Amino acid sequence: MKKINFDHISVNPMPPQVQEAMISAIKENYGNPSSLNASGEQAAEVLENARRQVAGLINCKNVKETIFTSGGTESVNHAIKGIAFANAEKGKHIVTSNIEHSSVIRSIKRLTQLGYKATSVSVNKKGRVNPQDIKKAITDETILVSVMHGNNEIGTIQPIEEIAEITKEKKIPFHSDAVDTVGVIPVDVQKLGVDILSFASNPYCGPTGVGGLYIRRGLNVWAMFDGGIQEKNKRAGTENLIGIIGMGAAAQLATEEMNKRAEHLKSLKKLLISELPSYIDEYIINGDPENSLQNLISVSIQYIEGESILLMLEDEGYIVSTRSACATGSLRASHVLLSIGLKHEDAQGTIVITPGIENTKQDIIGFLKALKKIVNTLRDISPLYKRKE
Amino acid sequence: MKKINFDHISVNPMPPQVQEAMISAIKENYGNPSSLNASGEQAAEVLENARRQVAGLINCKNVKETIFTSGGTESVNHAIKGIAFANAEKGKHIVTSNIEHSSVIRSIKRLTQLGYKATSVSVNKKGRVNPQDIKKAITDETILVSVMHGNNEIGTIQPIEEIAEITKEKKIPFHSDAVDTVGVIPVDVQKLGVDILSFASNPYCGPTGVGGLYIRRGLNVWAMFDGGIQEKNKRAGTENLIGIIGMGAAAQLATEEMNKRAEHLKSLKKLLISELPSYIDEYIINGDPENSLQNLISVSIQYIEGESILLMLEDEGYIVSTRSACATGSLRASHVLLSIGLKHEDAQGTIVITPGIENTKQDIIGFLKALKKIVNTLRDISPLYKRKE
Numbered sequence: 001m002k003k004i005n006f007d008h009i010s011v012n013p014m015p016p017q018v019q020e021a022m023i024s025a026i027k028e029n030y031g032n033p034s035s036l037n038a039s040g041e042q043a044a045e046v047l048e049n050a051r052r053q054v055a056g057l058i059n060c061k062n063v064k065e066t067i068f069t070s071g072g073t074e075s076v077n078h079a080i081k082g083i084a085f086a087n088a089e090k091g092k093h094i095v096t097s098n099i100e101h102s103s104v105i106r107s108i109k110r111l112t113q114l115g116y117k118a119t120s121v122s123v124n125k126k127g128r129v130n131p132q133d134i135k136k137a138i139t140d141e142t143i144l145v146s147v148m149h150g151n152n153e154i155g156t157i158q159p160i161e162e163i164a165e166i167t168k169e170k171k172i173p174f175h176s177d178a179v180d181t182v183g184v185i186p187v188d189v190q191k192l193g194v195d196i197l198s199f200a201s202n203p204y205c206g207p208t209g210v211g212g213l214y215i216r217r218g219l220n221v222w223a224m225f226d227g228g229i230q231e232k233n234k235r236a237g238t239e240n241l242i243g244i245i246g247m248g249a250a251a252q253l254a255t256e257e258m259n260k261r262a263e264h265l266k267s268l269k270k271l272l273i274s275e276l277p278s279y280i281d282e283y284i285i286n287g288d289p290e291n292s293l294q295n296l297i298s299v300s301i302q303y304i305e306g307e308s309i310l311l312m313l314e315d316e317g318y319i320v321s322t323r324s325a326c327a328t329g330s331l332r333a334s335h336v337l338l339s340i341g342l343k344h345e346d347a348q349g350t351i352v353i354t355p356g357i358e359n360t361k362q363d364i365i366g367f368l369k370a371l372k373k374i375v376n377t378l379r380d381i382s383p384l385y386k387r388k389e
Numbered sequence: 390m391k392k393i394n395f396d397h398i399s400v401n402p403m404p405p406q407v408q409e410a411m412i413s414a415i416k417e418n419y420g421n422p423s424s425l426n427a428s429g430e431q432a433a434e435v436l437e438n439a440r441r442q443v444a445g446l447i448n449c450k451n452v453k454e455t456i457f458t459s460g461g462t463e464s465v466n467h468a469i470k471g472i473a474f475a476n477a478e479k480g481k482h483i484v485t486s487n488i489e490h491s492s493v494i495r496s497i498k499r500l501t502q503l504g505y506k507a508t509s510v511s512v513n514k515k516g517r518v519n520p521q522d523i524k525k526a527i528t529d530e531t532i533l534v535s536v537m538h539g540n541n542e543i544g545t546i547q548p549i550e551e552i553a554e555i556t557k558e559k560k561i562p563f564h565s566d567a568v569d570t571v572g573v574i575p576v577d578v579q580k581l582g583v584d585i586l587s588f589a590s591n592p593y594c595g596p597t598g599v600g601g602l603y604i605r606r607g608l609n610v611w612a613m614f615d616g617g618i619q620e621k622n623k624r625a626g627t628e629n630l631i632g633i634i635g636m637g638a639a640a641q642l643a644t645e646e647m648n649k650r651a652e653h654l655k656s657l658k659k660l661l662i663s664e665l666p667s668y669i670d671e672y673i674i675n676g677d678p679e680n681s682l683q684n685l686i687s688v689s690i691q692y693i694e695g696e697s698i699l700l701m702l703e704d705e706g707y708i709v710s711t712r713s714a715c716a717t718g719s720l721r722a723s724h725v726l727l728s729i730g731l732k733h734e735d736a737q738g739t740i741v742i743t744p745g746i747e748n749t750k751q752d753i754i755g756f757l758k759a760l761k762k763i764v765n766t767l768r769d770i771s772p773l774y775k776r777k778e
Contacts (some may be wrong), residue, residue: 003427008420010429011627019415022631026408032399032597036699037708040399045410070459070598073616073626085503098695103616110615114474202627208421209459209629224613226499227462227492227636236492238400238591240598244631310425319426377599 004363007179008321008356009152009296012205014246015357021249022207025242027365033239034230047239050248054212057177057204057251058197059188062217067231069246071211072179074224075198076103078213078235079175082221083144083196085113087173091141092116097129097158098339100148104177105335108146116154117141126288127156127340135166142172149178149192150185153336153352154287155296157181164193173219179203179211183254184295185262195219201243205357206250259359265294268355272297272364279372284346286337300342300350303385304378309351312377316370320351345384393752396708397745398541398569398685401594403635404746410638411596414631422628423619432707433548436628440636443601444590446593446640447567447586448577451606456620457633460600461568463613464587465492467602467624468564471610472533472585473500476562479507479677480530482567486518486547486726489537493566494724497535513566514638515677516729524555531561539574540583542725542741543676544685546570562608568592568600572643573684574651584608590632595639595747599632654683657744661686661753668761675726675737689739690732692774698740701766705759709740734773 005013014022025046031039033047044333055063069075080152084094098120108118119137123129129147138145145167150157160176167174175196181187182197183204189197196219197368200211215221215234227236254261273285286298301309306322313320323334337347355364379385394402403411420428422436432474437452444452458464465765473483483497488511497507508526512518518536527534534556539546549565564585570576571586572593578586585608589600604610604623616625643650662674665688675687690698695711702709712723726736744753768774 005428007426008422010424011419013418014415022415023412026403026411026596029402030400035396035399035710037396037703037710039708043400070463070629071626073614074459076616077614077625101616103614105617106625110611183600200627207415207629207631208627209632222499225462225466225492226495227465227490236466236495237460238589238597239630240459240596240632242596243598243632314426319428321424321426370657 001317003314003317003319004367006353006355006359006367007321009352009354010321012202012291012356014207014250015205015253016205017253018246018250022242022246025245030241032127033241034228037177041318042252043241047241047244050244053248053251057183057187058199059190060214061190064232065215065217067213068216068239068247069211069213069235069236070240071209072105072177072198072200075200075211075213076177077107078224079198079221080104080107080144080146081195082224083173083175084116085222086220087143091143091277093139093141093143095120095121095122095134095137095142095145097123097147098149099123099127099176100146100338101152101179104146104148122130123339125341127151127154127286127336128160128288128291129163131159131162131166134163138170138172142177144173144177146177149176149187150181150293151336152180153334154298154340155293156288156289157185157293160192160194168193180293182294183251186258189214196221201247201250204250204254206247207243212247218319262294264357265355268359268361268364269294269297271361272353272368275365275368279368284342286340286342286350294354295354297353298350299353300337300346301375302346302349303382303388304349304375306348306350308378309374312374313370316374318367318370320353322351353361364366390706392703392706392708393747393748393756394708395742395744395756396710398741398743399710400593400597400748401745402596403528403596403639404642406642407635407639408472409596411631411635411679414634419630426719430488434628436630440631442637442640443597446572446576446644447588447603449581450579450738451697453621454604454606456602456604456623457628458530458600458602458624459629461587461597464589464600465490465566467613468585468587468610469493469496470500470633471613472564472640473505474563475609475613476532480532482528482530482532483507484510484523484526484531484534486510486512486536488512488516488540489535490541490566490726492566493535493537507644514730515557516540516543516725517676517680518547518552518678520548520551520555523552527559529559531690533562533564535564535719538565538576539570539682540725541569542723543687543729544573545677546680546682549581549583557582569682572640573682575647578603585610588638592634593639595636598631599629599636601636634723651683653746654744657748657750657753658683660685661742661757664754664757668757669764673731675729675731675739677697684743684745686742687739688742689726689735690764691735691738692771692777693738693764695737695739697767698763701763702759705763707756707759709742711740
């Protein structure tokens with residue numbers, strides 16, 4: 001049975017144009033961009049072309065401010081640890097939010113082993129940070145503010161511009177984890193006002209294991225990898241040229257198709273949300289209807305378990321997830337869902353539906369039919385549901 | 390003009406088998422190995438298959454001890470910084486050698502900014518470390534010994550087993566940067582006795598931007614990337630599955646073809662060295678004839694400049710390098726060549742010839758003829774050569 005994929009947050013399939021760019025790169029057997037010979041120069045040109053494509057996607061005017069990394073996790077670690085180390089003499093306090101991705105949370109946690117301290121700001125029921133709470137959390141010791149752009153579990157988009165006004169005034173470096181927004185919604189580093197921005201290639205249909213980091217010129221940040229002089233001396237190591245070429249091609253395509261893709265995904269999300277009451281009851285749509293990713297719907301279905309729904313949906317031919325793939329294997333309820341005030345049992349009943357550009361309205365209707373059947377079956381055997389009645 | 394490539398240390402072209410494995414992976418559009426659905430499980434299987442292939446190449450019996458990274462530089466940074474941070478309470482002293490790769494040197498230099506200290510042991514004229522010098526350099530504060538396996542500029546192979554005996558006795562973690570040996574000569578982590586070993590995929594004809602790290606079970610080392618639970622919780626971040634599949638295929642091929650490749654490269658090296666006196670005079674072959682990589686010949690040609698030789702050789706259709714691609718752009722003489730006692734002017738006259746498996750004996754003879762012509766031309770205009778006469 002051909003499965004319908006509604007788990008694009010875990011991995012987006014690469015479109016033919018991206019595949020073809022990578023396949024040509026493999027056949028080309030490029031030289032080392034750092035070599036001084038003709039084959040090295042050709043490789044360096046290809047690398048810089050990809051950099052222009054990727055920098056264009058985030059409106060980074062000075063393309064040297066964009067470097068390539070091995071993915072969103074490296075970018076986030078580089079940003080957070082790099083700023084923390086470089087600015088340790090000024091202070092060791094970091095301000096963040098309660099709903100960050102595990103790479104942010106654990107990077108900061110790691111730093112606490114080295115004497116750093118962090119204040120994590122709460123979010124409202126929609127998952128939004130109040131910029132004034134960030135302002136209040138800043139102390140004389142604060143050397144970094146890190147707030148994500150779009151949340152990977154509930155889709156809420158944060159008021160990055162407002163936070164940036166505060167960090168600019170206080171002259172504190174501001175990092176945003178934009179892994180789930182770059183290439184998905186318009187991201188403009190000038191307009192957002194961030195100093196450093198992490199992103200990855202796969203959320204906009206490039207290969208996995210390749211990402212980018214925007215570092216505003218003059219920002220004091222240590223390199224994560226020391227060694228060669230690659231990436232303008234900001235990230236040592238011979239480049240993953242094939243992956244980078246794929247990322248560049250995907251960036252080009254995402255720039256061209258962003259509006260079309262967004263319209264399509266918005267229509268699928270709207271259909272799903274508007275039709276859902278005709279299929280199931282007693283559920284919660286998580287997130288902020290006004291500030292939300294168009295490619296993500298988080299639904300907490302009461303009285304049943306998300307894991308069971310996921311497994312039964314797969315039997316019916318539909319793939320969803322219950323949370324970030326990076327957190328797979330953890331049995332604890334999602335910290336994001338608990339942070340927006342969900343009860344533990346509702347958090348456990350959550351599925352994350354992330355349609356992709358290849359999905360259709362028929363896919364949504366088919367999914368809703370399958371979901372209805374499964375919810376009925378699971379509630380029939382749910383002690384929670386019976387007790388409620 | 391089709392160029393003859395003798396600069397495989399900068400980048401090795403990928404053989405058809407490796408290209409095909411990567412191209413199939415691209416077309417397959419694998420899922421996320423961390424996802425719990427069928428497509429994730431399939432991706433996880435492919436990932437673990439590549440891990441077995443790569444672990445096999447270094448005789449790592451417990452495959453979980455091998456993790457994937459974004460290349461040799463990440464592996465080295467992970468090993469050195471990860472051990473330094475994890476063991477800081479025991480001490481902050483590192484022992485290394487004078488001829489390490491820039492990733493080792495700069496990782497350690499970075500740590501000195503955090504209060505760590507290092508002792509760098511000299512090498513003999515052949516570029517070999519004396520294990521007894523390592524022993525003498527170890528103090529009560531030493532928490533890491535890092536000595537490379539095969540040198541990337543002169544090809545000297547270090548007495549890793551003897552050093553490991555010392556570090557075992559002293560109970561100090563031992564890291565070896567084996568980027569230029571893994572897949573090129575037999576590397577057996579059990580036999581070498583190292584605790585942690587860095588390597589990359591390209592030296593054995595896999596893609597660039599993907600590498601590996603062997604971490605002996607129980608070794609106390611911090612992760613470089615914190616976040617998701619990928620790579621047995623030792624390296625967060627969604628994997629570069631396409632690159633990893635290429636690395637696995639290259640490892641498989643290198644395992645099968647190692648002897649054949651080595652014999653071929655040894656015969657090319659032997660031919661070049663034995664014929665060289667018939668073409669040019671007044672040169673020095675650097676390194677240790679008894680303990681040396683078969684794919685590297687470092688020649689210091691007296692009274693002339695390596696950069697000029699390189700440029701003129703390229704005009705004649707031969708590609709060589711003057712040093713590590715990671716150090717390109719630096720005008721200083723190579724620290725490796727100065728460490729083996731070369732005079733500054735002889736170091737500047739050095740070219741590094743790294744034949745690959747596709748090169749032939751005819752290529753070597755053609756190269757020698759071109760070299761003779763160029764050396765004569767350059768010496769004709771060399772003030773150093775005239776003064777000497």
